Amino acid sequence: MLAVSPILKRVVYPWLANSGYLRRRADGGAFCVLTYHGVLPAGYEVGDPQQDGSLVTAENLRLQLQLLKECYQVVSPDAVRDWVVGGKELPERAVLLTCDDGLLNALTDMTPILREQGLSCLFFALGASAAQNCRMLWYEELYLLLLAVAAGSYSFDSLGVSVVLGDRAQRRSAWWNLVKKLSQFEQSDRASFLQTSRMQFGLPDQWNAESTNNETHRRRFGLLDRNQLRQLVDQGMSVGSHTLNHPILSQQSSDLAWREISESRSLLESATGKPVWALAYPFGDTASVTTREIQMAEQAGFDCAFMNIGGGFGASLPRFALPRVHVTADMNLSEFEAHISGFHRDFRSRLSGTAP
Numbered sequence: 637m638l639a640v641s642p643i644l645k646r647v648v649y650p651w652l653a654n655s656g657y658l659r660r661r662a663d664g665g666a667f668c669v670l671t672y673h674g675v676l677p678a679g680y681e682v683g684d685p686q687q688d689g690s691l692v693t694a695e696n697l698r699l700q701l702q703l704l705k706e707c708y709q710v711v712s713p714d715a716v717r718d719w720v721v722g723g724k725e726l727p728e729r730a731v732l733l734t735c736d737d738g739l740l741n742a743l744t745d746m747t748p749i750l751r752e753q754g755l756s757c758l759f760f761a762l763g764a765s766a767a768q769n770c771r772m773l774w775y776e777e778l779y780l781l782l783l784a785v786a787a788g789s790y791s792f793d794s795l796g797v798s799v800v801l802g803d804r805a806q807r808r809s810a811w812w813n814l815v816k817k818l819s820q821f822e823q824s825d826r827a828s829f830l831q832t833s834r835m836q837f838g839l840p841d842q843w844n845a846e847s848t849n850n851e852t853h854r855r856r857f858g859l860l861d862r863n864q865l866r867q868l869v870d871q872g873m874s875v876g877s878h879t880l881n882h883p884i885l886s887q888q889s890s891d892l893a894w895r896e897i898s899e900s901r902s903l904l905e906s907a908t909g910k911p912v913w914a915l916a917y918p919f920g921d922t923a924s925v926t927t928r929e930i931q932m933a934e935q936a937g938f939d940c941a942f943m944n945i946g947g948g949f950g951a952s953l954p955r956f957a958l959p960r961v962h963v964t965a966d967m968n969l970s971e972f973e974a975h976i977s978g979f980h981r982d983f984r985s986r987l988s989g990t991a992p
Contacts, residue, residue, distance in 0.1 A: 675745040689871035701951035763880035763900030766907035819883035876914035920944025948978030
């Protein structure tokens with residue numbers, strides 16, 4: 637993946653925004669989807685920029701929404717469904733807001749700002765959130781576990797994997813390798829692995845109590861439960877599926893991947909009392925989503941499905957692989973608008989030699 641150059645951030649993006657080029661470029665008939673991953677709760681201290689880098693501050697979210705209202709047409713999830721299913725036209729410069737993972741801060745920190753701005757969002761939650769009690773994303777718990785353990789070499793016999801845990805980069809690499817490996821199994825097996833590894837590492841049973849007992853950390857890491865999903869809907873938001881438990885689908889057997897996709901829909905519909913018509917693939921890049929998963933999304937009865945790459949005005953819009961702009965914590969307003977316009981995507985394509 638090509639890095640964004642500092643000159644692009646500091647010079648080119650601000651110039652484009654000030655010149656009005658980005659707004660002019662987002663012409664009629666275009667459609668852009670933004671995806672957030674939540675809002676950092678007030679008082680939460682960022683411990684790892686990579687882990688927390690997908691969550692934005694409340695201040696930045698508010699500024700981004702105000703820019704969208706001023707320069708674009710933010711449309712409701714229902715309007716997009718009508719476009720997908722019924723062919724109804726969207727307004728020019730239409731933008732859809734989405735948010736993945738179904739973290740508790742979607743309700744406590746993000747929704748109040750959306751309502752303040754008079755906007756709605758399509759929140760992609762896990763089927764696991766249809767339960768009365770829900771903890772946290774398994775892969776975030778795994779990452780916190782790897783950060784908590786003493787430096788050294790460790791072997792996981794059940795997976796046939798050995799890792800070296802030293803600096804943060806080594807731990808990040810080990811974490812991603814384990815995520816890919818563990819995605820091959822059922823959620824109960826992943827939970828057993830986490831428990832066994834915790835004992836292997838010599839960590840106490842309550843090693844991660846802060847994420848459940850501290851209110852700020854609970855809002856950062858906790859998942860929505862059944863009642864909170866209903867509160868989200870009652871406040872005018874829409875709910876889509878992010879599978880049952882957020883594995884890398886391409887790593888799973890066909891049976892497991894089908895369960896993750898199809899069962900999540902029925903569970904969420906039961907929890908919210910509303911149709912669940914859209915799916916967001918976990919991780920959502922081309923390594924995580926293959927033709928098999930795209931076909932499964934359609935077979936499971938979804939009206940459309942979303943990737944997490946390739947977004948911005950001017951992108952192609954395949955119904956079961958709709959592209960999205962991933963909004964990150966370090967994105968300033970100029971870069972934010974460069975992504976929306978499609979300039980960022982096209983510029984990177986030209987640099988990599990993949991532009992048509």
